[in-house]
Amino acid sequence: MWLREKIRRCASRLPRQALIAGFGSLLLAGCLQPVYGPLSAGGSVESELQAIQIDPISDRLGHYLGNELIFNLNGTGSHVPPKYRLKVVVFESVQTPLIDTVSGRASAATVVVNAIYILTPVGGDVPITKGTATVTASYDRNSQRFANLRAARDAEIRDAKALADQIRLRLATAFAAKG
Template identity: 65%
Template sequence: MSWVEWQDRPALARAFATLLGAFALSGCIQPLYGPLSAGGDVAGELQAIEVTPIPNRLGHYLGNELIFALNGTGSHVPPKYKLTVTVRETVQTPLIDTVTGYPTAATVVVNADYVLEPVQGGEPITKGHAIAAVSYDRTSQRYADIRAARYGEISNAKTLADQIRTGIAAVFAGRG
């Protein structure tokens, strides 16, 4: 097949060029949880993180999710790092019933700022920000509204823990 025939098939030529580019870049990808160049692995470094207590109910949920996300094995590893998280929670009511004047939906928005630093002290290894939001319907049943808001907090805690763990793991993988 000559070059002129390849030019007559632009979709096939683009697919071939994309495939060629993918093969060329395949050596540039490093697995996030793979071994580090300096020895050890990212999972081992994550297990060595101590999560400082986070105040309030949302902090309790987030702290438990972080402990499980960072060291889900349950093994006791001496802490090398300290993770400090501060959270801010707001509830927004974007929809209001025009007849009753009460909100018919709400959104629980949680912002979390985190700092990872060595236990011995010194410069922080990383700082970051994570955000999560969950919406729920509000009804005239008060208990159902409270439970839905609590479920939103729990769901946000899981999302934030995943974002924080991924951010920290990326820093460890980048440091090698």
């Protein structure tokens, strides 16, 4: 009998709670703006991203990151006159968290990459946005030297792809916020 009473009380509260939750979501619906929607000043985030010229990035990791950024920002292959310049500086380190106690060699490694990026207009020096992105990729090591080199290079490539995705999302967010 007491179970029926509890079910009846909960059922009477449910419509009221659903109404409050629905009203709250309607209030918040006007606060959200899609990142890839049209900009208030006209145009779109995609067209702004396509107009970014990427400065050359040094080293092998910079080569991988530059190619990924070119593809992520303007994957169409069309030439768009640049309105913005993106300068990226990359710092890479390798950490070996696991050491084999028998051989004394590292059995795994982690490639940590930090990238500092600055987006400026082509004719100006005042940055539109800037920031730091950090990614890591782990790989297993063994006694074969060339296998370790290739695994480290694959980890660098994975880091470059993840960094390019992070930087693209942050640039798109900055354009959407600017409107």
